[in-house]
Amino acid sequence: xxxxxxxxxxxxxxxxxxxRAILRAASELLAIDGYDHLTIEGIAARAHVGKPTxxxxxxxxxxxxxxxxxxxxxxxxxxxxxxxxxxxxDISAWFEDVIHFMSEPGTSTLVRSIIAAxxxxxxxxxxxxxRLGATPDSLEGRFRSGVxxxxxxxxxxxxELSETLLSVxxxxxxxxxxxxxxxxxxxxxxxxxxxxxx
Amino acid sequence: xxxxxxxxxxxxxxxxxxxRAILRAASELLAIDGYDHLTIEGIAARAHVGKPTxxxxxxxxxxxxxxxxxxxxxxxxxxxxxxxxxxxxDISAWFEDVIHFMSEPGTSTLVRSIIAAxxxxxxxxxxxxxRLGATPDSLEGRFRSGVxxxxxxxxxxxxELSETLLSVxxxxxxxxxxxxxxxxxxxxxxxxxxxxxx
Amino acid sequence: xxxxxxxxxxxxxxxxxxxRAILRAASELLAIDGYDHLTIEGIAARAHVGKPTxxxxxxxxxxxxxxxxxxxxxxxxxxxxxxxxxxxxDISAWFEDVIHFMSEPGTSTLVRSIIAAxxxxxxxxxxxxxRLGATPDSLEGRFRSGVxxxxxxxxxxxxELSETLLSVxxxxxxxxxxxxxxxxxxxxxxxxxxxxxx
Amino acid sequence: xxxxxxxxxxxxxxxxxxxRAILRAASELLAIDGYDHLTIEGIAARAHVGKPTxxxxxxxxxxxxxxxxxxxxxxxxxxxxxxxxxxxxDISAWFEDVIHFMSEPGTSTLVRSIIAAxxxxxxxxxxxxxRLGATPDSLEGRFRSGVxxxxxxxxxxxxELSETLLSVxxxxxxxxxxxxxxxxxxxxxxxxxxxxxx
DNA sequence: AGCTAAACGAGACGGTACGTCCTGTCTTAAG
DNA sequence: CTTAAGACAGGACGTACCGTCTCGTTTAGCT
Numbered sequence: 001x002x003x004x005x006x007x008x009x010x011x012x013x014x015x016x017x018x019x020r021a022i023l024r025a026a027s028e029l030l031a032i033d034g035y036d037h038l039t040i041e042g043i044a045a046r047a048h049v050g051k052p053t054x055x056x057x058x059x060x061x062x063x064x065x066x067x068x069x070x071x072x073x074x075x076x077x078x079x080x081x082x083x084x085x086x087x088x089x090d091i092s093a094w095f096e097d098v099i100h101f102m103s104e105p106g107t108s109t110l111v112r113s114i115i116a117a118x119x120x121x122x123x124x125x126x127x128x129x130x131r132l133g134a135t136p137d138s139l140e141g142r143f144r145s146g147v148x149x150x151x152x153x154x155x156x157x158x159x160e161l162s163e164t165l166l167s168v169x170x171x172x173x174x175x176x177x178x179x180x181x182x183x184x185x186x187x188x189x190x191x192x193x194x195x196x197x198x
Numbered sequence: 199x200x201x202x203x204x205x206x207x208x209x210x211x212x213x214x215x216x217x218r219a220i221l222r223a224a225s226e227l228l229a230i231d232g233y234d235h236l237t238i239e240g241i242a243a244r245a246h247v248g249k250p251t252x253x254x255x256x257x258x259x260x261x262x263x264x265x266x267x268x269x270x271x272x273x274x275x276x277x278x279x280x281x282x283x284x285x286x287x288d289i290s291a292w293f294e295d296v297i298h299f300m301s302e303p304g305t306s307t308l309v310r311s312i313i314a315a316x317x318x319x320x321x322x323x324x325x326x327x328x329r330l331g332a333t334p335d336s337l338e339g340r341f342r343s344g345v346x347x348x349x350x351x352x353x354x355x356x357x358e359l360s361e362t363l364l365s366v367x368x369x370x371x372x373x374x375x376x377x378x379x380x381x382x383x384x385x386x387x388x389x390x391x392x393x394x395x396x
Numbered sequence: 397x398x399x400x401x402x403x404x405x406x407x408x409x410x411x412x413x414x415x416r417a418i419l420r421a422a423s424e425l426l427a428i429d430g431y432d433h434l435t436i437e438g439i440a441a442r443a444h445v446g447k448p449t450x451x452x453x454x455x456x457x458x459x460x461x462x463x464x465x466x467x468x469x470x471x472x473x474x475x476x477x478x479x480x481x482x483x484x485x486d487i488s489a490w491f492e493d494v495i496h497f498m499s500e501p502g503t504s505t506l507v508r509s510i511i512a513a514x515x516x517x518x519x520x521x522x523x524x525x526x527r528l529g530a531t532p533d534s535l536e537g538r539f540r541s542g543v544x545x546x547x548x549x550x551x552x553x554x555x556e557l558s559e560t561l562l563s564v565x566x567x568x569x570x571x572x573x574x575x576x577x578x579x580x581x582x583x584x585x586x587x588x589x590x591x592x593x594x
Numbered sequence: 595x596x597x598x599x600x601x602x603x604x605x606x607x608x609x610x611x612x613x614r615a616i617l618r619a620a621s622e623l624l625a626i627d628g629y630d631h632l633t634i635e636g637i638a639a640r641a642h643v644g645k646p647t648x649x650x651x652x653x654x655x656x657x658x659x660x661x662x663x664x665x666x667x668x669x670x671x672x673x674x675x676x677x678x679x680x681x682x683x684d685i686s687a688w689f690e691d692v693i694h695f696m697s698e699p700g701t702s703t704l705v706r707s708i709i710a711a712x713x714x715x716x717x718x719x720x721x722x723x724x725r726l727g728a729t730p731d732s733l734e735g736r737f738r739s740g741v742x743x744x745x746x747x748x749x750x751x752x753x754e755l756s757e758t759l760l761s762v763x764x765x766x767x768x769x770x771x772x773x774x775x776x777x778x779x780x781x782x783x784x785x786x787x788x789x790x791x792x
Numbered sequence: 793a794g795c796t797a798a799a800c801g802a803g804a805c806g807g808t809a810c811g812t813c814c815t816g817t818c819t820t821a822a823g
Numbered sequence: 824c825t826t827a828a829g830a831c832a833g834g835a836c837g838t839a840c841c842g843t844c845t846c847g848t849t850t851a852g853c854t
Contacts, residue, residue: 011829012819018831036318041809050832055811112317118372119314120234125373157384164366164385171365174316175323186355187362194392209798210850216800239840248801253842407803408845414805432714437835446806451837508713514768515710516630521769553780560781563765564758570712571719582751583758590788609826635814644827649816 014057020073021047022054026064027074031106035061035116062121065114069127074114077101079133081142087151088188088196090142091165095184098132098169102179111173134166143195156195164191212255219245220252221271224262228272229304233259233314260319263312267325272312275299277331279340285349285394286386288340289363293382296330296367300377309371332364341393354393362389410453416469417443418450422460423470427502431457431512458517461510465523470510473497475529477538483547484584484592486538487561491580494528494565498575507569530562539591552591560587614667615641616648620658621668625700629655629710656715659708663721668708671695673727675736681745682782682790684736685759689778692726692763696773705767728760737789750789758785 025046029038038061044051058064068074079101081094102108111128118125133139136159143158168187172179223244227236236259242249256262266272277299279292300306309326316323331337334357341356366385370377421443425434434457440447454460464470475497477490498504507524514521529535532555539554564583568575619640623632632655638645652658662668673695675688696702705722712719727733730753737752762781766773 010821010827012831013829015819015831039809040811044832048832050834051811052813052833053831056830115372116314116317119310119317122372122374125369129373157388160381160384160388163369164362164388167365167369168362170369170372171361174313174320174368175327176320183358186358190355190358190362190392191389194388207798208796208852208854210800211798211852213799213850237840238842242801246801248799248803249842250802250844251800254799407801407847408805409803411805411845435835436837440806444806446808447836448807448838448840449805452804511768512710512713515706515713518768518770521765525769553784556777556780556784559765560758560762560784563761566765566768567757567761570709570716570764571723572716579754582754586751586754586758586788587785590784612826633814634816638827642827644829645815646817647826650825 015053018047018049018053019057022049022057022064023068023071023073025049027068030065030068030074030113031110034109035065035113038113060120062117062124065117066121066123066127069114069124069131075110075128075131078131078138080138081133083142083145085149085151087142087146088192091139091192092184092188094133094139094142095165095188099179099184102169102173108173108176112176115170115174128170129163129166132166132169134162139165146195150197152192152195153197161191161195213251216245216247216251217255218271220247220255220262221266221269223247225266225272228263228266228311229308232307233263233311236311258319260315260322263315264319264321264325267312267322267329273308273326273329276329276336278336279331281340281343283347283349285340285344286390289337289390290382290386292331292337293363293386297377297382300367300371306371306374310374313368313372326368327361327364330364330367332360337363344393348395350390350393351395359389359393411449414443414445414449415453418445418453418460419464419467419469421445423464426461426464426470426509427506430505431461431509434509456516458513458520461513462517462519462523465510465520465527471506471524471527474527474534476534477529479538479541481545481547483538483542484588487535487588488580488584490529490535491561491584495575495580498565498569504569504572508572511566511570524566525559525562528562528565530558535561542591546593548588548591549593557587557591609647612641612643612647613651616643616651616658617662617665617667619643621662624659624662624668624707625704628703629659629707632707654715656711656718659711660715660717660721663708663718663725669704669722669725672725672732674732675727677736677739679743679745681736681740682786685733685786686778686782688727688733689759689782693773693778696763696767702767702770706770709764709768722764723760726760726763728756733759740789744791746786746789747791755785755789 022043025043026038029042029046033042040051040054040061043049043064044054054064058067065074079094079097081090084090102111114124114128118128129135135141140158140162143152143156143161146152147154147156147158165187220241223241224236227240227244231240238249238252238259241247241262242252252262256265263272277292277295279288282288300309312322312326316326327333328336333339338356338360341350341354341359344350345352345354345356363385418439421439422434425438425442429438436447436450436457439445439460440450450460454463461470475490475493477486480486498507510520510524514524525531531537536554536558539548539552539557542548543550543552543554561583616637619637620632623636623640627636634645634648634655637643637658638648648658652661659668673688673691675684678684696705708718708722712722723729729735734752734756737746737750737755740746741748741750741752759781
């Protein structure tokens with residue numbers, strides 16, 4: 001994504017200050033204006049950077065957003081389920097965390113902007129999933145460890161469960177449907193209970 | 199959405215030919231160019247229509263796409279599950295139909311464009327859901343009738359199941375992940391089996 | 397050069413206010429900044445006009461300058477020799493006028509800018525020549541009438557004389573050589589005396 | 595104009611190879627692209643030289659062009675009148691030479707580019723004049739020797755005659771007017787005959 | 793049948809942003 | 824200490840669309 005400052009023969013090396021300023025400005029403007037009002041020109045101005053400096057390193061707005069996510073400039077936190085031995089409770093708690101986060105003012109709008117970028121660029125979708133915990137290590141890992149400890153049946157589709165949870169969150173943001181009380185428990189049971197070991 | 203030709207005093211009445219030409223042009227260009235390269239100017243030119251004629255009747259590109267969907271100019275077909283009495287088979291078959299449709303060349307790109315419009319305009323999300331069968335009558339209705347016939351437990355969350363199925367389809371399109379053989383059965387079982395009456 | 401506001405079928409008609417504002421702004425900025433610092437963007441801003449409005453009607457900076465000259469927005473006055481019957485005196489007086497004009501502060505810089513445009517666009521050269529009096533009617537006409545009245549020999553090359561006078565003025569501006577006292581008489585005699593009837 | 599590779603204390607000395615490559619590249623690009631499409635960046639790339647190396651030694655594009663002329667990298671030849679004792683024939687022959695040169699394909703375009711540089715930088719005008727023969731030694735000298743030998747009247751304005759001949763050539767290039775057959779004789783007689791001794 | 797007003801096609805307008813090119817300066821690594 | 828290479832901040836380029844606004848023309852209900 002970003003070139004490492006490896007020697008490339010003579011010539012000046014990439015300016016890290018500019019890179020940080022650009023990611024910062026892009027993240028701030030995405031939150032303020034939304035993805036479709038986000039402009040390279042605006043980012044360049046806010047970062048006190050020339051437009052060509054942006055185009056030199058990123059091929060599109062969505063690639064820039066992807067790097068903002070990788071860099072944790074956008075969505076600094078990460079969601080990961082705990083492992084208390086009670087998978088229904090753990091996943092439900094994770095879901096509750098995500099719902100709570102999305103209910104903060106401005107957050108669902110920001111995430112919707114990120115989804116708009118994700119439609120352009122699947123890398124953004126991957127990064128957004130990672131930030132929300134839908135990764136092999138995190139959500140999927142919790143399901144796998146449930147299988148290992150005998151809490152869940154063998155053959156439980158950990159990846160698909162993880163992906164489905166993420167899908168529901170993303171769909172609700174797109175459709176601008178708020179989560180209701182009990183949704184975290186409802187969706188968790190709906191998805192997970194059939195995989196519980198008897 | 200579209201004004202009926204109710205009398206509004208003297209003066210010409212809305213031109214239906216123009217309306218159809220606009221929806222047609224918008225649908226074609228969406229398929230060709232994608233949502234972000236779709237322009238009002240391009241639609242007007244292709245429909246041999248003045249730009250103000252478009253602005254007179256639609257407030258945004260996404261509202262226009264929403265009407266294309268309502269009008270069945272975009273995505274002419276509709277997906278609906280059958281009711282054979284075997285809900286796993288019925289939902290799985292519906293899922294298989296959708297997967298098959300999405301695998302046609304150009305379709306997933308077109309649907310991704312519709313999703314881009316949906317991020318702007320939740321009405322588009324609703325219409326896309328309807329076209330894919332995620333409606334109270336269709337997918338949700340199949341779940342409710344399963345409850346009524348005793349095939350599914352009482353308290354089965356029909357709406358949430360329907361919505362989750364739609365979410366998964368939309369997520370896969372956004373993330374550009376292809377469905378694999380067996381996914382229809384896998385996701386169906388994962389979601390529905392816990393609601394089966396014992 | 398500029399489309400007359402003739403009916404061109406349907407559609408809005410050219411905005412004369414915008415046209416005037418553009419010519420005015422271009423003329424002012426040419427005087428202030430010089431031709432190479434003259435920018436379409438700057439003209440658009442000063443005229444409170446969109447850049448495309450300029451590009452719609454003029455293909456280049458130099459075409460715009462040409463129309464400024466045609467329109468008398470740039471170099472409002474015109475130089476023309478009198479006809480007192482004494483051609484040496486008349487041409488010399490014309491020359492003196494031009495020299496005096498060029499010695500006003502800023503004028504030679506402005507004319508040099510016009511010459512820069514003329515290098516791009518021969519139409520500008522023609523218009524500059526017209527403004528300085530090197531036209532069939534004016535300077536050339538004075539020579540022709542001298543032939544007609546018998547003041548000058550038959551076969552006197554009126555056009556070439558006129559052009560040479562213009563050439564000298566333009567060269568001096570390019571080379572940034574000031575005219576000296578007596579130059580008007582000197583050059584006039586040098587050029588004209590060999591054509592005097594004996 | 596150009597520093598000789600004289601030692602200036604410790605450290606590397608000016609690289610003559612780079613200087614030649616730059617002048618060569620500038621001359622070639624001027625002929626190919628014209629003055630307004632000539633860029634420092636393009637020259638640097640063609641000369642395999644860093645941009646700062648150009649900025650270190652020349653203050654502007656026009657200064658670079660001036661040195662190309664001084665260096666005979668641009669316009670290698672020189673025009674000078676002969677002295678056969680018949681000044682009308684000599685000047686006319688010189689004029690014919692210049693006209694013939696300008697009629698070669700590409701030459702008038704190249705010279706027009708040099709004139710564009712001359713508008714920025716009077717040194718270029720001087721150098722162009724020198725190359726065309728309008729120098730105290732050459733054209734002006736021929737007039738002065740005509741005075742000395744009694745061919746021309748005392749008080750003949752040698753400098754102004756020389757300058758006027760140059761002016762006409764430059765004007766014709768700017769205005770893109772071709773010379774016609776007989777122009778060399780016509781202009782020569784027009785200018786010179788009044789100075790012939792009787 | 794004539795009037796009136798809406799809707800229409802066309803397209804010019806003031807603007808914003810695009811992605812590119814170039815400017816002149818600064819930084820680095822090689823020699 | 825100069826050089827080739829090249830990144831940088833900045834500014835202008837010429838283009839594409841935006842959404843609004845005039846134009847004349849067409850259309851169709853209402854007098």
